[in-house]
Amino acid sequence: MKKFAIYAVIIGIVSAVMIYLLNYFGGGININDLYFFFLKSWWGLIGIGLMLVSWVTDALNTYILVRLSKSKISFFRSLKATIISNFFGMITPSSTGGQPMQVVYLNKVGVSPGISTSILVFKFIAWQGAIEMIAIFELRRAIVLLNGVPSALSLAIIGFIISSSIIVLMILFNFNRKVYNMFFNVIRKFIALFKFSKRIRPKAEWLLQRFDNEIGKYSDSAKNFTQKPYILVLVFVLSIVSSGAGLLLVLPTIASLGLFNNGIQEFLDVLAIQSLATLIIYYSPTPGSTGTAEGEFYLFFSAIVPGRYLATITIEWGILRYFIPLIIGFIVVLFESLRGIKVTPEKEKDVIIKEKSS
Numbered sequence: 001m002k003k004f005a006i007y008a009v010i011i012g013i014v015s016a017v018m019i020y021l022l023n024y025f026g027g028g029i030n031i032n033d034l035y036f037f038f039l040k041s042w043w044g045l046i047g048i049g050l051m052l053v054s055w056v057t058d059a060l061n062t063y064i065l066v067r068l069s070k071s072k073i074s075f076f077r078s079l080k081a082t083i084i085s086n087f088f089g090m091i092t093p094s095s096t097g098g099q100p101m102q103v104v105y106l107n108k109v110g111v112s113p114g115i116s117t118s119i120l121v122f123k124f125i126a127w128q129g130a131i132e133m134i135a136i137f138e139l140r141r142a143i144v145l146l147n148g149v150p151s152a153l154s155l156a157i158i159g160f161i162i163s164s165s166i167i168v169l170m171i172l173f174n175f176n177r178k179v180y181n182m183f184f185n186v187i188r189k190f191i192a193l194f195k196f197s198k199r200i201r202p203k204a205e206w207l208l209q210r211f212d213n214e215i216g217k218y219s220d221s222a223k224n225f226t227q228k229p230y231i232l233v234l235v236f237v238l239s240i241v242s243s244g245a246g247l248l249l250v251l252p253t254i255a256s257l258g259l260f261n262n263g264i265q266e267f268l269d270v271l272a273i274q275s276l277a278t279l280i281i282y283y284s285p286t287p288g289s290t291g292t293a294e295g296e297f298y299l300f301f302s303a304i305v306p307g308r309y310l311a312t313i314t315i316e317w318g319i320l321r322y323f324i325p326l327i328i329g330f331i332v333v334l335f336e337s338l339r340g341i342k343v344t345p346e347k348e349k350d351v352i353i354k355e356k357s358s
Helices: 002-025 031-040 043-068 075-090 098-108 113-137 139-146 150-175 177-196 201-226 229-247 250-255 264-281 292-301 307-339
Strands: 341-345 351-355
Touching (some): 002 292, 002 307, 031 043, 043 113, 043 229, 043 250, 043 307, 075 307, 098 113, 113 139, 113 150, 113 229, 113 264, 139 150, 139 264, 150 292, 229 264, 250 264, 264 292
Antiparallel strands (some): 341 351
């Protein structure tokens, strides 16, 4: 709980600074428009609906890949894994904590770390690849729109290079046995160093045995995926839907202010800018990229949104992208934590809290 408190303080400070900057230097935040968007119109519900579509399709990918790996999981648990991953991504720098905690949760419900790691690497390749494909498809239009914002165009190019490099590395890692064997051998040698201590040696030997077992499961799982091309296609299609829904969270915020004439070109313009912006936003160093993501969003969308609306749209997008998922994720994580303990009365006046046996 202490760590959560620290994260909450950091997020609170960053958010307060962001709101101050947007309100006083970004054209001002219109409270009435915020109230209308979330409480008096359908646009806020459409935004939440897009968020849920993104979660459900991501969870469906997890469910399919876990079952393909001959492990058991319910769709509801797959959905909780997605929500938990999002939550821990939002409270850790550059969203780095989401996938490790998803591995922890999947292990808790019976999916081994080797299999779940293979699944998450594969999902990351599909998800990142889907955003890149959308960005490439819309690249020409995005360059035209961002031509008047040179700093945004430069950031987009940097994000595209970083994202492409990571995808190549992940593909090599997940599908090239030599690459991931080399990586795992480095970790294995590090664990083996502890065998020099007589006191730690039994634990180190057990850990090495467990590590080798999980590497075998990782290898079998990765190989299994490559032998099912129709599954690869299905996962990629679902990743396009998931990432696309996430990219379109900004669409209802702009439409609610009457800035669209319901044209297909305006829809594609939003997709073009947001796909490129996303490639750099999620590498921002703050917890869940909060604060910096909103600043980059403001910069990118200054290309198509009038200045007097930009701050309000940025806040609405930030609430949809970050704060609503953060609250939902906290509730799910808290509920899962409470499920791990039980209250057992040992005496008339004593109550002892014990962990549930697994």
